[in-house]
Amino acid sequence: MIRRLFTVVAIVAFGLVFASLAIDYSEQQSLPPLAESYVRLVPLALGAPNVITGILLTYRAFDTLGEVAVLFMVAASVGLVLGAGRSPRNVSSETDEPRPSSEIVRSGAEILVPLISIFAAYIIMNGHLSAGGGFQGGAVIASGVLLMLLAYPQYQPNLEFLTITESAAGALFVLAGIAGLIVADGFLDNRILPLGQFGAFFSAGAIPLLSVLLGIKVGCELSVILEKFRP
């Protein structure tokens, strides 16, 4: 009873705080100065039409590197928690073989997994031109792997390959950043490669390259996490 009361009081208090926020909120009429300079500078100085990707992969690429490190730590800790000493699940059931998935699921996976892979590559490669980028594309890759795991219970992703690819992508990401220190203006500067024509597929300096590395790294990491959850 007391616990119920606490819950209600907490919800009502938060509700009051949020209500005062929502009532006092008014839409911005123009961009704040920092955002305005980003919107102006990203197309001109970095040559990337998508301002958000420009911020993520150049101006705040150090943050992105930190996010990737967080993802790596999550993959490691999920492996640690679910790894050794975990009792096997389906020992008690009468059959050791997992039940095969139905015809519909398998046919659907056969059609969808190639499409998902192509879509992921498209999202990653067009991150500097339209909505998309490494994080989003990597998540799409992982969704394809999840579909494979659901449709084929015996499917075993090559964990060693995934780990090596992921480490290589991460190392290359950092190396591209260090190249920015030497050739261009600072760590993870995208101007180590020529900017090219504005809006072209190969443009915006190193941003497509960094996008691809990020996409590979995120995709591999999420796939490893998914594989660890297999019973």
Add this chain to the structure above:
Amino acid sequence: MISSIVLVTGLLLILIGLWGLLTHRNILRIIIGFSLMGTGTHIVTVAIGYVRNGTAPIIDRALDLSEATSRAVDPIPSALVVTAIVIGMAVTAVMLAFAIRLYDTKKTLSIDAFMDSKW
């Protein structure tokens, strides 16, 4: 106007998630409450970045370079939310991993069974 609706939706989602977090005793439902709170925070962050009559900050045929600073929405909240979504998913993965281990030890997902370290 439109961003107020989005903002209120996000704040309501946070409240719903908090309510689920505090009332439910099943660990999986608590994790769902956490995820709802996270999603609500993302929606609120994106709503705050909206500029009146703004559009996505992507320079193409729909948004010319010369008028970008007057018609684009704030790109910084969007950039933050892109990474926050991935990190939120990763945190959910860690919570689910712990839930699996807790289930392995007590064969139940109710948090009432885990009173060992309660003082």
